[in-house]
Amino acid sequence: MNTIEVLGSGCAKCQKLHEQVTKIVSELGLDIPVSYSSDVQRIVALGLMQSPVLLINSKPVLVGIIPNPIQLQKIIQDNLSVE
Amino acid sequence: MNLLLPIEKLADWLVIDVFRVAVDSRAAEALSFFIYDTIKIFLLLLVIIFAISWLRSFISPNQVRRLLVRKQGWIGNILAALLGVATPFCSCSAIPMFLGLVEAGVPVGVTLSFLIASPMVNEVAVGMLFSIFGIKIAGLYILGGLVIAIVAGLIIGLMKPEQLLEMSIVQGNQPTDMQIASPTWSDRMASAWQYTADIIKKIWPYILIGVGLGAWVHSYVPASFLNLIAGANHWYGVPLATLLGIPLYANAAGIMPLVQVLVGKGVAMGTALSFMMAVTALSLPELIILRRVMKLRLIGIFVGVVGAGIIIIGYWFNFLLR
Secondary structure (H helix, E strand, O other), X not given: OOOEEEEOOOOHHHHHHHHHHHHHHHHOOOOOOEEEEOOHHHHHHOOOOOOOXXXXXXXXXXXXXXXXXXXXXXXXXXXXXXX | OOOOHHHHHHHHHHHHHHOOOOOOOHHHHHHHHHHHHHHHHHHHHHHHHHHHHHHHOOOOHHHHHHHHOOOOHHHHHHHHHHHHHHOOOOHHHHHHHHHHHHHOOXXXXXXXXXXXXXXXXXXXXXXXHHHHHOHHHHHHHHHHHHHHHHHHHHHHHOOOHHHHEOOOOOOOOOOOOOOOOOOOHHHHHHHHHHHHHHHHHHHHHHHHHHHHHHHHHHHHOOHHHHHHHHHHHOOOHHHHHHHHHOOOOOOHHHHHHHHHHHHHOOOXXXXXXXXXXXXXXXXXXXXXXXXXXXXXXXXXHHHXXXXXXXXXXXXXXXXXXX
16 A cells, blocks of 8 residues: 655645645546645654655655656656555 | 956847837937846856755755754854855745754754855845846855854854743754765756756746846936935934845845845945845744744744844945945
């Protein structure tokens, strides 16, 4: 079971990443919920200091940046495990 | 050799031969000023932002933390301010950065030196100041920003700010360092280019508005009118500019048109720079974000100390640049 989560500090950039990831996941026809958490302590607990963070299967795959949609889609596809 | 001469020639050629505006008219003057400044600013910004973001790829937040942990006293503050200049700032990351540093054992005063320098001395502010006012003003701005960040961090550090933090922050954690593969040269070039393009895409309308206003003021507003605004050069000009800057939240590009017009209308350079510093370092949304980790009293101290620093630096600039 794959999990996708966006961690942010509640800022505009974080919400934008959440929206984009949700859109890409639905365009790919994947049945994976994309959750959003604004618990900054979790970012820090991962040893990270930038927001937003994209976690796929609890692994940070993007930190502090929003790539263009094509790159974002590739990152998502590359990090999901095949079921 | 004047590297900008070809741009001047190009602007003159466009105005006179292509657009056929009457030579020596006000319209010709304004238009050629606009074309020349726009091309010059975009070219310089491109080079400066690219160079800064490329250099930045060598410093990651984790390296900042490693360098600052357990650095006590003023050396920590100086290093933190310099690192703040060298790392990109996004208000999204202010809280994780603050928590990450403080929980790893970086003193709060040192962390604040970093958090003051980072937004104030950013690549857009420096690039715009350099393009419009030259290297001396850009250099003074960087120097002033560093001095404020270092001194404000030192002063706040003496006020036991550790007791004024909001949540129970556990200090002295051993942070888990994320091992991220170090990028190759072409990765660095590519991401610097991507970053530069993103920034230019975001700020180009402000630049056009700014240069347009500047060109208009330059050519159409009579010098006698400038005296009307000279009120801004009274003793209260600097504190007033600083106060006005706090509720405004914009990036340096959004503020630059205003600064350019103010200076064009005779407002003293130090007053204008204070305004820009207050907008970047003391913005209301930023303070609301910081409220999540700092008690109101610490926010008050932060605004008071940084604000006082900006005002003093503004007077000093006005004195230097008379």
